[in-house]
Amino acid sequence: MLDPHAVCDGGDLDCGSGLLLIINKNMSPLIEGQVLEIRSRESTVADDLPAWCRMVKHEFLGSEPGDDTVRYFVRKGQTESNIEKDLEAAKGYKWNVRVQGEKGLRAKVYARNHRFYSGQPAEFSPNVDAPSAVDYLITSLASCLAVGYKAHASRRNVTVDQIELSLKGEIENILYHMEIEESGNPSLKQISGTCYVSSSADEKLLEEIWQITLDRSPIYQTLKKAVEINLVFSLVY
Numbered sequence: 140m141l142d143p144h145a146v147c148d149g150g151d152l153d154c155g156s157g158l159l160l161i162i163n164k165n166m167s168p169l170i171e172g173q174v175l176e177i178r179s180r181e182s183t184v185a186d187d188l189p190a191w192c193r194m195v196k197h198e199f200l201g202s203e204p205g206d207d208t209v210r211y212f213v214r215k216g217q218t219e220s221n222i223e224k225d226l227e228a229a230k231g232y233k234w235n236v237r238v239q240g241e242k243g244l245r246a247k248v249y250a251r252n253h254r255f256y257s258g259q260p261a262e263f264s265p266n267v268d269a270p271s272a273v274d275y276l277i278t279s280l281a282s283c284l285a286v287g288y289k290a291h292a293s294r295r296n297v298t299v300d301q302i303e304l305s306l307k308g309e310i311e312n313i314l315y316h317m318e319i320e321e322s323g324n325p326s327l328k329q330i331s332g333t334c335y336v337s338s339s340a341d342e343k344l345l346e347e348i349w350q351i352t353l354d355r356s357p358i359y360q361t362l363k364k365a366v367e368i369n370l371v372f373s374l375v376y
Contacts (some may be wrong), residue, residue, distance in 0.1 A: 140210050141200065144169055148208075150293025151180050153240045155188040162213070166197070169215045174200065174279035177211040180293055184211065193373070207298065234242050245269055277330060280368075281357040284334060284353055297340045299346045301375070306332035331369040342374060 147165040152158040158179065166175050169330065177188070188211055192199040193271045200212040237249040244259040245268065258268035270278070281304040293298050310316075312323030338345055348373045353359050361367060 141174055141176070143212065146178065148178040148294055148296065149184070150290060150296075152290065152293070153183050154191060159228060160193060160225060166215055170326045170372045171215055171217055172220040173215050173216065175213050177213065178205065178208045178296075179211065180208050185209065190215070193208070197260065204362060240307070251343050261313050266279070273308060273310070273349065276327070276362075277306050280330065280356075280358045280362060281332075283356050284370075286329045286335070288336070288348060289357050291355070292338075292340075292345075293350050295344070295348065297338065297344065298346065299338050301335075301337040302350055303335045304332060305335075306330055306370075327362075327366045329367045329369065333371040333373050335373050335375050337375045345374060346372060 142254050145165050147161050147203045149158040149161050152161070158177075158181070162175070164178055169175060177184075189199040190226055192213055196216040198214040200214055202209050204210070205247045210224075235250075238245045238257075239249075241247050241256070246257045248255050248257055252263070256357050257275060258267050258269040258271050260271045260273050278328060285302050288302055311326055311328040312320065313325060314320040315323035316325035334349065336345060353370075359368070
């Protein structure tokens, strides 16, 4: 459609999960009237990007399909760049949750527009009323890596057919938490598991994306300071 002055790739990100920050960062060096091409595989961008352009006084020029992405074209308008302000706001964002005790040994968790339940940490049955805090902690790591991998892959125009993580956590001494023993350590001793990925992309590139995912994962980088984490990356064909 057009010969853009700059190009950015948002992969599978939508306008509410970081795409606008990427657009702003790439739009900032341009002068008024120059065109930025935004590549995206997220369907909601088709509706959200024109609305955002009207709000910030950029000109939405249209879109055209690419190989497996859609190319959007935006002409920079007469608007003051807020990129530094937006980046600082993103860095300073605070995640808030609220937890209320329920009847028995359960708690109700409120996180943004979602609510869910959490059970007691020391419950060994495979069938429980609610996942434990330990379950959620290990789930947090697994989901951060799974979704993070897909996001980093999409930024590189790599299609992930399937990704699955299987993790196990081991506590040093759960009996100390339960007051059955008077000494010990109730902390997580180790988290281990495997990440299975199916994709037709180059094997070396897929492994590089895995390393990028680990390096940039907030949950992995936090937990590895306190817990031994042993993860295997495995390609499935």
